[in-house]
Amino acid sequence: MRTPLAWFNLTYERRRLLTAIAGVSFAVLLMFMFKGFENALYDSQVQLLKVLNGDIIVVNRLKYTMFIPEQFARRRLYQAQAFEGVEAAYPLYTRDGAYWKNPDTKAVRPLRVLAFNPNDPVLNIPEVLAKQEGLKLPWTVIVDEKSRAEVGPRAAGIVTELAEQQIEVIGTYSMGTDFASANGNVIMSDQNFLRYFSDLGPEETERDLNTVDIGLVKIAPGADVNALVAAMRQRLPNDISIVTKAEFVDMELEYWRKNTSIGFVFTLLTTMSFAVGIILVYQILYTDVSEHWVEYATLKAIGYSNRYLLGVVMQQSLILTMLGFVPGYLIALVLYKAATNATGLLMNMTPGRALEILVATVSMCLISGAIAVRKVQAADPAEVFGS
Amino acid sequence: MRTSLAWLNLTHEKTRLLVAIAGVAFAVILVFMNLGFLGSLSDTAAITYSTINAEVYLISPQALEITTTKPFPIERLYQAGGIDGVKRVMPLYVSYLQWRNVETRQSRALFVYGINPSDPVFLLPDLQKPEVQAALGQVDTVLMDRLSRPEFGPQATGTTTEADGRKATVGGQYTLGGGFAADGTLIMSDQNFRRYFDPFPLNQINLGLIKLNDGVDPLQVVEALRQTLPQDVLVMTQEQITARDRDYWIGATSTGFIFGMGVAVSCVVGVVIVYQILYTDISEHLKQYATLKAMGYRSGFLFNTVLQEAVILAVLGYIPGFIISLGLYELTLRATSGGLPVVMNIGRALFVLTLTVLMCSLSGLASVQKVINTDPADVF
Numbered sequence: 145m146r147t148p149l150a151w152f153n154l155t156y157e158r159r160r161l162l163t164a165i166a167g168v169s170f171a172v173l174l175m176f177m178f179k180g181f182e183n184a185l186y187d188s189q190v191q192l193l194k195v196l197n198g199d200i201i202v203v204n205r206l207k208y209t210m211f212i213p214e215q216f217a218r219r220r221l222y223q224a225q226a227f228e229g230v231e232a233a234y235p236l237y238t239r240d241g242a243y244w245k246n247p248d249t250k251a252v253r254p255l256r257v258l259a260f261n262p263n264d265p266v267l268n269i270p271e272v273l274a275k276q277e278g279l280k281l282p283w284t285v286i287v288d289e290k291s292r293a294e295v296g297p298r299a300a301g302i303v304t305e306l307a308e309q310q311i312e313v314i315g316t317y318s319m320g321t322d323f324a325s326a327n328g329n330v331i332m333s334d335q336n337f338l339r340y341f342s343d344l345g346p347e348e349t350e351r352d353l354n355t356v357d358i359g360l361v362k363i364a365p366g367a368d369v370n371a372l373v374a375a376m377r378q379r380l381p382n383d384i385s386i387v388t389k390a391e392f393v394d395m396e397l398e399y400w401r402k403n404t405s406i407g408f409v410f411t412l413l414t415t416m417s418f419a420v421g422i423i424l425v426y427q428i429l430y431t432d433v434s435e436h437w438v439e440y441a442t443l444k445a446i447g448y449s450n451r452y453l454l455g456v457v458m459q460q461s462l463i464l465t466m467l468g469f470v471p472g473y474l475i476a477l478v479l480y481k482a483a484t485n486a487t488g489l490l491m492n493m494t495p496g497r498a499l500e501i502l503v504a505t506v507s508m509c510l511i512s513g514a515i516a517v518r519k520v521q522a523a524d525p526a527e528v529f530g531s
Numbered sequence: 532m533r534t535s536l537a538w539l540n541l542t543h544e545k546t547r548l549l550v551a552i553a554g555v556a557f558a559v560i561l562v563f564m565n566l567g568f569l570g571s572l573s574d575t576a577a578i579t580y581s582t583i584n585a586e587v588y589l590i591s592p593q594a595l596e597i598t599t600t601k602p603f604p605i606e607r608l609y610q611a612g613g614i615d616g617v618k619r620v621m622p623l624y625v626s627y628l629q630w631r632n633v634e635t636r637q638s639r640a641l642f643v644y645g646i647n648p649s650d651p652v653f654l655l656p657d658l659q660k661p662e663v664q665a666a667l668g669q670v671d672t673v674l675m676d677r678l679s680r681p682e683f684g685p686q687a688t689g690t691t692t693e694a695d696g697r698k699a700t701v702g703g704q705y706t707l708g709g710g711f712a713a714d715g716t717l718i719m720s721d722q723n724f725r726r727y728f729d730p731f732p733l734n735q736i737n738l739g740l741i742k743l744n745d746g747v748d749p750l751q752v753v754e755a756l757r758q759t760l761p762q763d764v765l766v767m768t769q770e771q772i773t774a775r776d777r778d779y780w781i782g783a784t785s786t787g788f789i790f791g792m793g794v795a796v797s798c799v800v801g802v803v804i805v806y807q808i809l810y811t812d813i814s815e816h817l818k819q820y821a822t823l824k825a826m827g828y829r830s831g832f833l834f835n836t837v838l839q840e841a842v843i844l845a846v847l848g849y850i851p852g853f854i855i856s857l858g859l860y861e862l863t864l865r866a867t868s869g870g871l872p873v874v875m876n877i878g879r880a881l882f883v884l885t886l887t888v889l890m891c892s893l894s895g896l897a898s899v900q901k902v903i904n905t906d907p908a909d910v911f
Binding site: 171403413430479 | 558593601785799810811859
């Protein structure tokens with residue numbers, strides 16, 4: 145077996161190796177943190193959209209983000225039901241900025257109300273589906289456990305006020321907040337929605353069930369979504385936009401990425417953290433190469449080719465990447481957890497994201513390795529020993 | 532003159548020095564960006580209130596900050612008008628309005644200030660012009676913020692579009708900026724506010740603005756008002772209400788946490804980078820350091836040398852970091868069309884410089900251990 149030179153080079157000095165691994169770990173951690181914040185921002189904006197139980201989404205033509213409080217006529221959903229391949233169409237009613245009284249502090253906080261017919265499986269959340277029977281009672285609601293702390297206690301049985309009318313919490317589910325929902329989401333039946341928001345007095349806009357915020361179209365198994373969307377777009381009036389669920393989610397993400405200051409801020413920070421990561425890893429590899437300069441020169445003098453040396457440095461950088469990535473990843477997991485607990489931000493680590501950062505780390509290690517090795521390749525054995 | 536060993540050590544190998552400086556510079560930039568974004572959060576509140584021409588403010592206790600308020604009866608403002616030292620009371624109505632971009636025909640929420648046109652509510656110079664004042668009084672005519680995001684479309688005077696299903700004409704411009712809470716702002720007369728936000732009544736106000744006579748102490752008036760008014764309104768001075776909004780943005784939203792964590796992680800990375808550099812330098816020059824020790828130089832001298840290197844790196848890295856940050860601040864201002872007030876101030880520049888020197892010194896201290904423990908006999 146050939147001598148694993150790269151491995152011996154690295155492990156020759158333990159402390160040096162530990163420092164190098166720590167350095168790479170920090171670069172990895174830095175990328176994970178900023179990417180995590182960016183992802184948290186985007187993930188939380190679309191978490192509600194992702195649990196909508198529909199293959200096709202119908203919204204008012206003007207509603208290109210959840211921030212636009214425009215509704216469309218409910219009869220469009222009845223029309224949609226007539227298409228072949230459509231199994232059901234559910235209306236979802238939402239109300240932003242409904243005032244919820246914290247039962248402990250008596251302070252009111254705005255949150256978003258989601259309302260639908262409790263006989264329909266409108267949201268793909270098992271906890272909600274299990275409690276829909278209870279929602280049929282008047283003045284009842286299910287509250288998100290992950291609502292902001294300002295909402296107050298949220299256990300079943302609590303009686304408080306919503307929009308200045310009494311309300312009883314009959315259960316909880318778990319989702320999380322986003323910018324449009326402010327402090328959280330509560331779920332009630334469409335009949336209760338009428339009780340709270342159809343007669344608000346002269347000062348506020350009232351709601352009824354004739355206009356819908358989001359329409360969910362469920363298609364029969366085997367039906368072609370894209371063909372249905374095309375057919376519906378062609379035959380229904382153009383006061384609504386008809387999109388697949390994936391397109392609806394993308395539309396919201398697009399709004400955040402392109403059209404908001406917050407999106408810009410996080411893109412900038414993530415890019416910066418990648419740049420810092422590259423510099424850090426380069427620094428480490430360069431140090432390593434220059435420490436073993438004499439040895440490399442000796443190898444060259446014995447007749448090893450530049451190619452072989454490049455291979456050694458590349459191996460070293462790959463080993464460093466792997467060794468550094470693991471602790472960086474583990475610390476990031478802990479920090480993600482800490483950030484989630486501290487702020488309720490949705491810091492999700494998915495295999496895809498971990499892989500994304502791993503690929504970024506490997507490629508920056510290889511790039512830095514390639515730059516660092518140039519010094520070795522330029523080395524003239526005679527010069528090295530001359531001094 | 533003594534040989535500046537620290538300087539010569541660092542400059543011995545140019546490429547490495549450059550990379551080292553780049554590393555420190557990037558850490559500095561990351562810290563600056565995070566602080567800049569954090570600062571723009573608190574500045575948003577300060578900028579809004581500093582353009583309002585009032586010393587004392589009435590607001591509902593249920594209000595979170597200026598864009599999330601709860602209306603209260605205008606009677607409170609009239610009651611405040613009877614207090615000694617009060618020169619003028621002015622109502623302020625606020626809300627979000629869906630504004631249609633004439634070109635793309637997409638609507639987007641603008642933040643609206645509704646004022647009585649005869650009240651000098653804003654100190655903005657544009658609002659003092661007679662033609663702008665005249666436009667403010669016209670039906671369905673609004674003034675638009677130059678710092679609104681470009682997605683709102685053309686903002687030139689005379690542009691006619693639609694807002695919440697009602698015709699709207701731009702009658703003039705001003706410069707204010709909406710910050711994190713709003714992508715753009717509008718100013719309109721209270722009568723127009725009534726039209727756009729029908730059925731919102733004008734006897735319910737979002738903010739009460741109280742202008743005092745010259746020389747009157749706002750704190751005294753606040754005290755008097757707190758005794759007179761029922762508890763359904765909060766009475767605050769300009770500093771107090773600015774601080775309240777700032778605390779909300781930094782504390783209640785996650786933004787304070789995110790950017791604070793950003794600063795912390797950037798600093799740690801800075802420490803690691805500088806440690807790498809100094810440690811390498813020391814292990815490369817171990818023989819020379821050992822020789823110096825054998826010649827009789829004390830550990831203190833070597834300690835100083837490493838620390839000097841650390842500080843030199845800090846300063847050399849800080850300078851490009853600072854300059855690039857200025858560029859990135861400018862980029863952010865442009866990318867957000869001036870809506871996000873990310874600006875450099877001396878306090879922050881000094882703070883980051885101190886932080887950089889501290890973090891470099893810390894790395895210096897961590898890496899110097901090896902030199903101190905060096906035994907010349909061992910090395911040779």
